[in-house]
Structure formats: C-alpha cells, structure tokens
Amino acid sequence: MTLERNILLALLAGAALLPFAVSDQYILHLAIMALFYAVLATSLNLVVGYVGEFSLGHTAFLGTGAYTAALLSTQAGLPMWITIPLAGLVSAVFGFAIGAITLRLQGPYFVIVTLSFAEVLRIVANNWIAVTNGPMGLAGVGQNLFGDMAVTDKAGFFLIVLGIAAVALYLSYRFVYSNAGRAAVAVRENRFVAQSIGVDPFGTAMQAFVLGAFLAGLAGGFYAHYISFVGPEVFRFSFMATMIIMVLLGGKGTLIGPLAGAVIVTVLEEYLREMQELRLTLFGLIVMAIVLFLPNGLMGFIALRREQQAPRPTLNAAKERTV
C-alpha cells in the first residue's frame, strides 16, 4: 500500500518534469496520449479490477464526456476548466443511470448489455444530426483554458492531462483503500460471503461504476479539447479494445498495472505504425499471447517472481504457481 503510493508519487513527480526536459513535440504528443489512456485504463480498472465485472461499455462514458465538452465549447464557448469537470459530471450521471440497470446483471449478460449501451449511444451520435452533427462530428473545439487564455503548445496540454491523471489516481487510490473499495474486493472474491457479512454488492459496485464513469468523462472532455474534434468514433469498439488490453496487460486490480499497460500499448502501437497494415494484425496476435502466457498481467508476473525468489515458498506462492 505505501509502496504503491510512493511509486505513484514518484511517477507523477517524474512525469511533471518531462515537458521541461523534452522539447520534441512528437514525444510530448506520445506522452499526452499515454497519460490520456492511463486515465481511461485507471477508470476501467475500477470496474474490471475491483468490482470484477467485465464492462465493455466504457466508451459510453468516454464518448459522453467528449461530446459534452465539445458541445459546451462550440455552442456556449466555455473554457476548458469548466467543460472538462462538467464532462465528468455528465458522464457520472450517465454512469449512474446505466449502472442502475446493468449492475443487476452478472457475467456475460453484464458484458453484452454494457456493450449494447455503448452501441446505442454510438448510433444516436451518428444519427441525431441536430445536436451531434452526425458522422461529420463536431469540429473546432476551442482550446482556451481560462477565459481567452488558450493552450497553444503540447507542453501545456501535457500538464493539463497530467493534472487529470493525478486527480484520477488520487480518487482511485482513496476509493480502493476505503471501506467501499475493500467491500468491492470482497464482493469480487466471493459475492455470497460478502453479502453474508453485510456488504451490499449493488451499492459498492455502483460507487465504483460511477467513479469510473466520472474519470472516463474527464478523459473524454480532455480528448475533445486536445484533438479539437469529436465524432461518433469515440464510441467505437476499438477504443474499448485498447482500454481492455491496457488494463489486462498491466494487471487488473492494481493501480500501477493500468498505467504501465497504457504506456506500453501507446508506445507499441506507435512503434508498429511503421509496419502499416500489419500493425493491427500483429496487435491481435500480441493480445492472444498475453492472455495465454501472461494471464495476470505484468504486475501479476512481477508479484509471482518476487514470491518465487523469496527464501521459503509460502502457501500463497505455491497456489500462484498452479494458477
């Protein structure tokens, strides 16, 4: 717990120095995207890793946040410091509504229904031309932070997304180590035992779900301003696939895992970009390889190695090895 907190603090401090050390715009863009995905992966991890239900509809919240920020900016001309938090709040409201329906379901049903919600929102965004401008999307989202003060360079955007990431990690950290977070883990491990000691599975899952939706909305709001364009693609399954891969590659149910996953996948996607069409084909193969050979993600692998190297094998280590 303290180790995790110290690592996170060190990472954030290190990241804050990056724009002063690096002036290469391309590397800064990569770093911004990595942090954006880190926020998304962290928010998805709250549902997948701590509630233990597999949500495939997380793009619903990303997209809602992005459209909220884009509409507030293009229609009302509001600056970023208002639109991004509002994007988070609107997503949280959506999270509450969707969660109230979906969290009653479990297993494959939960998976399909969350996915259905994301698809419904995508189709609505594609067809409700009066508001969303349909497939053309909303272009020219403003880039002003306060009033007329515009963010013009990548370093500025980097600091903003770093701030969002810090908020996301702080809230996740506080949630995970609160009673509600521990209750969520208890439900994840054994629903019936948790219920028998008085944990309300629906309520705890709801807290994590709404928090996850809020954070994804923040990320979506940032995305709208940074890219300056929002189209129905934000609801696409490919975003979802990227998020899941990050969470599972890094290791779900840990706070550092999704961060590591986000950085690795962003860099990997960029590196494979040189191979053009082969890129996604290889990406698919890599995903399958992770599932088969690294089922608990990188953090699980590291934990396993540490236990193996410990002088006397504990019962836990023996159990891990057979998994």
Add this chain to the structure above:
Amino acid sequence: MDLFPQFLANGLVMGVFYALSALGLTLIFGLMRVVNFAHGEFYMLGGVSGWFVTNHLGLDFFSGLIVVAASMAAVGWLVDRFLIERVRGQGEEPGILLTIGLSIFLVNGTLLLVGPAPMKVAGAVAEGPLFFGPVAVTKLRLLAVAVGIALIVGAHLLIRRTRLGAAMRATFQDPMAASLAGIRTGHVYAATFALGCTLAALSGMLLASIYSAQASVGGLISLKSFVVVILGGMGSFAGAIAGGLLLGVAEAMWGGYVSMGMVDVIGFVLVILILLFRPQGLFSIRTERA
C-alpha cells in the same frame, strides 16, 4: 399499409440469416459459455472465402458452400484446440479477451490479404423477382433462404439424432459425468465450436450471395448474434430461430415505417428491455436468470 407484407417478407429473409448465425453462437456462447467476440469474424470469413472459391477457384455455388463449410469447420476445430481449450474453466474474462484478440487478428489479416472492397459471391441462380401476390422476392433470396432453412434443420438433426449430438448434450449437462462415461469431452467441445463456426460462416456466405461480403462487417454481426441469443434464451435452439426472425422483422418494420438510420438500435434496445423484464429470454423453458 400495402407495403406491410413486403416489409414482413424482407424481415423474415434477414431473420433466417440472423437465426443461422445466432444458432452458431448459441452453441458457443449458450452451451460452451465462451463469450465469443470473434463470431462475426467467422461469419465474415465465410463470406470472403465464399467469394474466393466461387470467383477465383471457379467452383459453382453449392460445391463452394461445401468447401467453405469444411474449411471453416477445420478452422473452428483448430481455434478451439489451440486457443479456447487453454482458457476453459477460467471464467469469462480470458475467453472474452482471447476472442477479441482473435477478431482483431482476423479482421486485419483479411484486410491485408483482400483489401476493404466489397466482395460478391457468385449466386447459384440468376437475379430476378418472383411475385407472390403483393410481395416480390428475388429467386436468389428464395434459394438462399431455402438453403438456410435446410442448414438449420440439418444442425437440429445433428444435435438430436447422431451419436456426436448425444455426446454434446451429455457434455453440456455435466462434463464430469460425461467424461466418466467415456465421452472424450475435449473432442466434443472442439466439435461444438467447429459447428458453431461453420453455421456462422455459411450464414455469411449465403448473405454475401445476396448482398456482398466485407472484411469489416464482423463487429456488428457479433453483437446482433449476441442480441438474438439473449432474446431467445441462452443455449435454446428454438429460441435462437425465433429471436433471429423477430430481430429481422423488427428491423425491417422499423426501417420501413420509422427511420432507416437508427435501424441497428432496435436489437440493442430489445436486449436491454429483455434483460430488464425477462432475463431468462423470451422462449427459454429453463429458468436461468441473468
């Protein structure tokens, strides 16, 4: 109102293909409990390989259908033996991820090989409408529907009347007891997956003879198949057929009377409503709750 029979006919035609594809998924998802996100890609592969054998190898439609069925059954068998088997019994998550990876691989591998252009499977008969009172149906559609129905009946007989079918039913009732009784459950799982895969692929090939096959069509088909399976009830054979027809007709009516753009919403709204009010599916006798 005079267009109603036409919409109904169009909906039923689409419904047969939804049913065929969902029948494959109800075996894989309903019985084997693999949340198979690559299902639409098997459908897509059926269409693309159908195009390949009819247009490039010069086979006629029916021998092409047999070649596609055999090769997709082999693909399904191998996928199960080499991939799905390794995550069996570990819950849904690894299976979901594995099939998402597989679907990304298959879509982009296909794009790499044949490109994004639509591909038309050479049909068995000429285009040309037949009139039944106010309803016009092309001969091609009628033939494809007939083949689809024959395949559904064939799959039903395979499951109900053969030794393999009996082994499947036994395995999904109780895998442990089945293996104690001498059933090689590993083979049964692989055969079921292969059958599911083949049904999806044949549905894809039949539909590609009416419309056309495209490498990127899979995602939506996967989702619609899931919708149909949930509509009909998990693992229910009759439910998948009824659900498929229902979805086809609902989409045709919505597209005809309300708006064309939002047609794809129907299925998702239906599934959300079903899970809220009748989570065991519309037609399921077994009371398996979500």
